[in-house]
Every structure is written in structure tokens, then in C-alpha cells.
Amino acid sequence: MPLIEVNNLKKRYSIDDLETPALQGVSLDVEEGEFIAIIGPSGSGKSTLLHILGFLDRPTEGEYKFEGKTIDDYSEEELASVRNKKMGFVFQSFNLLPRTNILENVKLPLMYSDISEKEWNSMAIKAIESVGLSHRIGHDPSQLSGGERQRTAIARALIMNPQIIFADEPTGNLDTKTGDSIMAIFDKLNREEKHTLIIITHEKEIAEHADRIIHIKDGKIEYDISTNNHKK
């Protein structure tokens, strides 16, 4: 059974009685352990797709099954619980809490889990170590470079050991060199730790890290191809 099954997914936004179609019938399956890049020009609907896949939004039409259960069967509370336990998010603008140190930032998802507080510190330290930021643990986000901030965000996405990590333009605010180091972390997460990854990007070089590239244009999948990466 695929982790994600999407069938003829449609999403329309209505602003001031004006209906704007964002997704116009998208179908795709995601297997566990896959590394997918979604690319496309801005306004193509790739972010909308990611938001729906990430349980942050509901589709207007079509079917979305996560772990075989359709999104319509999840209550708001259950959606939140799935986001907390099974999904990790990495954003373009990092979204770290200001004036809150790295350790506390990384702990954030734990506060909404059932995990006992006694384990929080060791879990957070482990996640921070895995992105190579142990020396920054007590620092505030303002004292960190862009790359370090994004690594903190990745540690936060990892801490609950989710099945799938969604990254929305994770290198969009970073220079090429730093972007590469972030992608190296994603590569490792997928190849070594077998996390399922879905990354949105508009940069071809970034997309080439993935096993599979889905190109979206005008709310439809233009092509869905496999790269040779998984054979490496």
C-alpha cells in the first residue's frame, strides 16, 4: 500500500466571489522511502498540493488517502495529531520562534505530543546533533546564519521521527553553497534513515537530488519522471 494516494485532486480558492483554480485534477502515489521533488513556476499550485498532502488544507474535490485512510475521515484533532506524529515540515523562511534558543525551538513539536517531558531534552539534543548543530544549542535564532537556521528547522522536523517530511523551498533563502549543505542533509535523511521526502523547489539543481521529479504547471502534473539517483 502506498503511503500517499491522490486521485483527481482539485482545489479552488474563492476570493471576493471570484473562483481561482489552484489544482485541477492531480493524481499521484507516494511510496514509503521515496524522495520526490515537485517543481514548477510560481503560481503553478505546487504549494497548494504540499499543503493538502501535509494535512494543512483540505481539497475541494478528489480523493486523498494517507496510510489508506481518506482525509475526509480525519477530524481536525486527528489531522493535528497526524501532523505532529507522522509529518515534519521545513519552510523556506525557517519559521523559528524568535528569542527562543535552538533547544527550545527544536522541542516545540514535543509539547503537542504525549511524550513525557523527561525525554524531551535528550530527544532534542539527538536531533540537533544529527544536523551538526550541537555547538549552537543555547543560541537564539538571531545569532545563527541562514544555513544554521534551516538546519535547526530540519532538526525540529525530525524530532518526532516522522514518516514523511515536507519541505517548501528549503533552500530558497540560502546561497548556493549553503543550499548544497542543506540538500546533503536531506540526501542523508532519505538514503540512510529512509525518511520519505517531498521537496518543493523551482531550482532544477535542487530537484535533481530526488529520485522522482514531478513537474506541475497550471494546477496539473505536466510530467512525473524518475531520475537515476536511487541507483547511486
Add this chain to the structure above:
Amino acid sequence: MQAGNTLKIALISLQTNKLRSVLTILGIVIGITSIMIVMSVGKTAENMILGEIGGMGAEMIVIRPGKEPKGPTDIAGSLLSNSLKTRDIEALKQSNNVPYLEDIAPAVIVPGSVSYAGETYTPVIFGWTASLMENMFNVYPDEGVFFDENDIKQKSNVAIIGAKVKNELFGGSDAIGKNIKIKNKNFKVIGTIAPRGQVGFFNVDDMVLLPYSTAQTYLLGIDYYHEVIVMAQNSELVQATVVDINKTLREMHNIADPSKDDFFTVTQEGMVSQIKTIIGALTIFLSVVVAISLVVGGIGIMNIMFVSVTERTREIGLRKALGATNKNILFQFLMESVLLTSIGGLVGILLGAGFAYIGSIGIAKAMGTGVAFRFPVSAAILGLAVSAFVGLVFGIYPAKKASKKDAIEALRFE
């Protein structure tokens, strides 16, 4: 999510905005401080005044002429009335009229000042019986003697002076045997009272006592009394004695309808309930003012919570993405406002208790008694409950707004 986590999240976010948090709770701090001061000073003042009345003695009944005053302006009417005369005193002394009467003493108040060798001072001058001072208030002469029944009968020109009066007129030198002048009449000082401060309603130190007959005839030119003090045999018999006094005086004055009484009685019990009523009404009035200040403080909290919710829109979006439910967000912001106001309440309680303590020292100084401060536990509990309640009431709307924010919109918010 455990409740402890919500508290933790709220604490962290309050800490990250320290100055704002402090400024926000100022309104609550002031409101709760006011509650504490009002309640505590009210209680202290009540205790002190009741203590004073207690000093007056439970057996004591004061008869005053005129209609019973219903307000401050009626007191003048009481002083001007001439309904209590010597023949009334004689009638009350009859044991078949008032069987439980232990002692009776008429009194007059003499406005004016006393002078000696160029020194002038304005004390409280009473025409009274000296025996009453000894029997009722345990006030005895420090030097010399008190005047007696004989002096009253003969309308002697003698005076007893309090410690402060003595000091003002004579300084350190001896006062006994000297002649002081009141309204150009000479009075020989035959006794002084040791410093005692407040006794009953009077500051004994600031008193000059004359035989009431002397004061009536030579100083005031009147044949009535301003006040008659009666002692019942014991406090149990006060009510019965009041009934007998009323009956006797109505007979003497030919009054059939009690509502037409031209005199009234005051007892310790009556005064206690009167003062409690006055202080209670004052406390309620001040509490209303304080409540208004708390509402203003609450609106301040609401305002800053709205600002905070808008400012932290992205944070709300992020939290939702990381697994926070609407309820989690609601409780986080609600907890923040309740925590804010409760901290404000705690600070207010401490400040209020401090000010109340200082206030009670002030009252003690003004009234010449010991400091009677007690930490107002009930006011503290009330203050804390009220402050938490204000946080809840004024925090719920902003918190609801925060929880309803759409995660995606919130994450996109710039």
C-alpha cells in the same frame, strides 16, 4: 497535550516579551493594590474605631438632647437642644425609675481656649464629674486631686488638666495651685492627668475638666446639659436601662409618641452597628471604583493580547503545522492572559499589603494608638481570584481569535 505544557509555553512567551508583560499588568497591579488598600485600611480603621468604642465600656449609655441625628448636619441640632435639665437627672437617679443605674454624670462642652501667663492653648474643655473619669475610664490624677461632689455643689472654680495641656501652658514647671484663665475667669488647677492618649472617644491628654455646674453657670450661662452619661450595673442590663431611661424621660417631658422624642440614647452596641454600616457602605463604594479600574486594566490586557495574536500569527501557523490543535492555541493564549493578570494580582497583593501597613501606621499615629495591622488574607484571596478572572474574561476573545486562524494563511502572514 498536558496542562503543564500549556503553562510552560505561556511562561516562555511572556518571558520573551518581558517589558511588554510588565507594562501590561500595571493596570491590574494598580487595581489589586487598591482592593488590598481599601479592604485592609477599612478593616484596620474598623478595628481601631471598634477598639475605641470598646474602651468606652459596654455598660455605658449616653443620653443626648434633641432628635437622633440621621446625618452629619443633625449633630448641630443635638448640641443646640436644651431638653436635658437637672430635674431630668434627678428623676433618672430615682431607683424606682431606673433601677439598674450605677452612676450618672451630666456633661457640658465649653468652646474656647485656656491661657496662663501669656501662653494660650485650645484644648477640649468639658464640664463633667471627675468621679466618672475614675469609675468608667480608670483615669486617675497624676499630681494633685480630682474635684468631688462638693466642688460641683459649690460651683468651685477648679480645673483638672491633661498632660499635653499642662505642657503647652506650663512647660516643665509645676501646674498645681496655679490659676488658668478660661473666658476671662480664673480656675485653680487642682490636678493633672498622666499621659494616657486616647481613652474612649477622648484624648485625655488634650482635656481640661471643670465641674459641670461651674461650666454651666459661669462659662455658658445655661441650665441644660449637652450630654448625660449613665452607667448600668453591668452590660447585660444596658438594654433594660435604656428602656427605663426612655420611659422616665418621656414622662418628664410629657411625650406620648416615641417618634416625638426630644432626646436619644447611644450605647456601645448601637454605635458598633452604626459604624459597621458606615464602613461597609464606604467599602462598597470604593470597591465599585476599584472594579472600574480593573475593567480598565482588563481592557488593556485584551488590547495587548490582540496585538500579540496579530504579531504572532506566523507562530500560530507554525504551531498548528507542528501539531497544535485549535484548543491548544486557545489555551495557550488564555493561559498567557490569566498568567499575566495573576502575576499582576500577586504583585498588587504585596504592594497593597505594604501600603496598607504604612497606612495603618498613619492611622495609629493620627489616633495615638498602637499599630493594629493584620495581613488581610481574605482580601488577598479575593484579589488573586479577581485578577485571574479578569484575565479569563478579557483573554478569551483574543484567544478564540488566535485559535481560529487558518494555518496556511498564518504561515504566509508577513
